[in-house]
Amino acid sequence: MKTSFLPLLVTVLAAGLLAGCGRQAKDAPDGSGRPVVALVVKTLNNPFFIEMQQGAEAAASAAGVQLIVQAAEREVDVERQMQIIENLIQRKVDALVVAPSGSREIVPVIVKANRAGIPVLVVDTRADAAALQAAGGQTAAFIGSDNYEGGKVAGEFLVEKMGGRARIAVLEGIPGHETGDARLRGFRDAIKDSPGMVIIASQPANWERDQGYNVFQNIMQAHPTVDAMFAASDLMALGALEAIAAAGRTGRITIVGFDALPEARAAVQRGAMAATVAQDPASMGRIGIEWAARILKGEIPPDEISVPIQLVK
Amino acid sequence: MKIPNRLARNARQFGTFAVFVVLCAVISILTPHFLSVSNLLNVAQQTVINAIIAVGLTYVIISAGIDLSVGSILAFSGVVMGQALGAGLPLPLAIAAGVAVGTGCGAVNGLLIAYGRLPPFIATLGMMSVARGAALLVTDGRPVSGFSESFRWLATGEVMGVPVPVLIMILVYVAAHFVLRRTKFGRYTFAIGGNEEAALLSGVPVRLYKLGIYAVCGGLAGLASVILTARLNSAQPIAGLSYELDAIAATVIGGTSLMGGRGSVVGTLLGALIMGVLRNGLNLLGVSSFIQQVVIGAVIIAAVLLDTFLKNSKR
Numbered sequence: 001m002k003t004s005f006l007p008l009l010v011t012v013l014a015a016g017l018l019a020g021c022g023r024q025a026k027d028a029p030d031g032s033g034r035p036v037v038a039l040v041v042k043t044l045n046n047p048f049f050i051e052m053q054q055g056a057e058a059a060a061s062a063a064g065v066q067l068i069v070q071a072a073e074r075e076v077d078v079e080r081q082m083q084i085i086e087n088l089i090q091r092k093v094d095a096l097v098v099a100p101s102g103s104r105e106i107v108p109v110i111v112k113a114n115r116a117g118i119p120v121l122v123v124d125t126r127a128d129a130a131a132l133q134a135a136g137g138q139t140a141a142f143i144g145s146d147n148y149e150g151g152k153v154a155g156e157f158l159v160e161k162m163g164g165r166a167r168i169a170v171l172e173g174i175p176g177h178e179t180g181d182a183r184l185r186g187f188r189d190a191i192k193d194s195p196g197m198v199i200i201a202s203q204p205a206n207w208e209r210d211q212g213y214n215v216f217q218n219i220m221q222a223h224p225t226v227d228a229m230f231a232a233s234d235l236m237a238l239g240a241l242e243a244i245a246a247a248g249r250t251g252r253i254t255i256v257g258f259d260a261l262p263e264a265r266a267a268v269q270r271g272a273m274a275a276t277v278a279q280d281p282a283s284m285g286r287i288g289i290e291w292a293a294r295i296l297k298g299e300i301p302p303d304e305i306s307v308p309i310q311l312v313k
Numbered sequence: 314m315k316i317p318n319r320l321a322r323n324a325r326q327f328g329t330f331a332v333f334v335v336l337c338a339v340i341s342i343l344t345p346h347f348l349s350v351s352n353l354l355n356v357a358q359q360t361v362i363n364a365i366i367a368v369g370l371t372y373v374i375i376s377a378g379i380d381l382s383v384g385s386i387l388a389f390s391g392v393v394m395g396q397a398l399g400a401g402l403p404l405p406l407a408i409a410a411g412v413a414v415g416t417g418c419g420a421v422n423g424l425l426i427a428y429g430r431l432p433p434f435i436a437t438l439g440m441m442s443v444a445r446g447a448a449l450l451v452t453d454g455r456p457v458s459g460f461s462e463s464f465r466w467l468a469t470g471e472v473m474g475v476p477v478p479v480l481i482m483i484l485v486y487v488a489a490h491f492v493l494r495r496t497k498f499g500r501y502t503f504a505i506g507g508n509e510e511a512a513l514l515s516g517v518p519v520r521l522y523k524l525g526i527y528a529v530c531g532g533l534a535g536l537a538s539v540i541l542t543a544r545l546n547s548a549q550p551i552a553g554l555s556y557e558l559d560a561i562a563a564t565v566i567g568g569t570s571l572m573g574g575r576g577s578v579v580g581t582l583l584g585a586l587i588m589g590v591l592r593n594g595l596n597l598l599g600v601s602s603f604i605q606q607v608v609i610g611a612v613i614i615a616a617v618l619l620d621t622f623l624k625n626s627k628r
Contacts, residue, residue: 068599074554078547083596087592090352090597102547104456104458104546104547105545105547131458175453
């Protein structure tokens with residue numbers, strides 16, 4: 001009978017597909033007896049986290065651990081990240097290194113990991129301290145850069161570069177995102193004592209390149225006199241850069257970005273961008289894995305491990 | 314006419330069920346961590362949000378409509394409820410407010426579609442943006458978080474070993490199955506999707522029922538937001554991005570026809586479980602996130618292929 005044959009065919013196909021995945025994954029976890037450390041980042045379609053992954057991978061074999069790297073499709077999908085971590089807890093990984101998609105939303109799953117006796121190291125974005133305390137959760141350490149400090153460095157640079165007079169547009173990340181908020185606070189604090197530095201527009205472009213393009217295009221329409229920009233991430237800055245090129249104003253707007261992506265470094269070198277704040281995601285990944293391995297050997301890490309910030313100009 | 318229909322439905326559901334069973338079997342062979350009570354409860358809890366939203370979409374899609382706004386409605390309902398809780402409203406009232414916001418948004422969809430004669434795609438596409446914007450507006454873009462333990466019980470509590478969200482999901486499915494198969498509301502939903510003109514001519518108050526269907530769909534998104542908010546201990550204005558697509562996928566994998574007039578709630582539950590098991594299994598296996606997306610997409614396509622083949626083989 002045809003109708004009973006086809007479901008069978010499809011199930012066999014699906015099974016084959018999965019078995020393929022199983023084989024592909026086989027040499028990663030299980031088997032060798034080395035402890036398994038999972039790195040869960042926000043998304044793997046952002047170069048920042050790919051660098052973090054590479055740093056972690058480089059450190060894993062030296063530290064004697066097996067590494068699993070997982071992420072949600074979307075950077076903002078806090079529930080999906082929670083699901084991934086829940087599944088890794090079920091898989092009984094030995095340690096978790098997590099870059100939280102949401103500072104507060106990560107807390108319930110940290111508590112779950114605590115109950116399962118799995119140490120959690122937080123990288124890049126902090127877990128909300130108050131929420132963590134209220135929930136009775138614990139993290140082993142925070143490894144990251146001070147985003148506030150980074151914003152401040154960017155602001156101070158812009159004040160100096162513009163001689164204290166500028167009409168500034170700001171591209172914000174997703175509203176309510178701790179990382180972006182801290183960068184903006186630092187930036188605003190750095191320019192607040194220079195009355196000539198005026199923020200004429202501050203709009204969210206949600207960390208995305210195409211939105212950086214569109215939002216900055218709109219800002220140029222509304223404020224033709226804009227002569228400086230601070231973007232809370234390089235992806236948004238690079239989008240804006242294209243909008244500026246399309247408007248034929250390349251070089252006439254001083255741009256400071258954040259993250260020091262390879263593309264942004266290149267833009268700084270050829271003078272299209274003035275500077276970008278360098279965090280060091282590869283080091284965050286590396287230190288995260290190294291400390292996870294040391295914790296498993298019984299060592300106790302410091303509460304905070306700071307990864308230095310520098311300005312690429 | 315009736316008997317072959319029923320046969321086809323059962324064959325289709327058998328197909329979905331077989332996919333589900335084989336999937337579970339393969340994953341449990343590949344990883345020892347899958348078949349444990351705690352992991353299966355874990356999968357069930359992860360399926361709840363999608364499964365509840367997908368019930369609403371099953372009704373909408375059976376009526377030959379579509380609803381793209383459920384993810385945004387979920388966010389809007391969630392933040393309204395979160396703010397109501399923050400303002401000190403009693404728990405039941407705050408939850409009612411959240412579900413009411415969802416139902417209201419759904420009813421507006423229904424009004425636009427049934428009385429404004431807008432295509433469902435357009436009306437709900439508009440609502441997708443309106444509800445998202447409203448959610449951002451009322452919260453100023455910031456998540457609302459930190460709720461009482463009694464509220465969080467909705468996500469963390471257990472009744473006789475069964476997590477509360479799973480219990481809620483089961484109740485929703487039992488009710489939705491009963492309504493679809495045993496009541497006028499269900500029969501009219503099929504009639505509208507099968508042939509709207511014929512339904513109208515035979516005296517079905519098509520507009521009123523369409524309004525009802527979209528309101529129910531919005532209300533269920535509101536209910537899902539209650540559970541999601543309790544689960545994350547936070548109501549996010551950017552929650553639920555692309556959840557409409559997950560729910561449509563679950564519905565379609567479950568054998569509900571996008572052309573309307575055909576489908577089942579049981580199939581949708583299986584569809585949602587297949588997606589949940591697949592994601593869980595791929596995580597347990599440590600498969601790269603990129604391959605995961607390929608596999609999930611392939612399963613959606615395979616399920617719909619199966620559906621098409623079955624329909625054609627009947628002729």
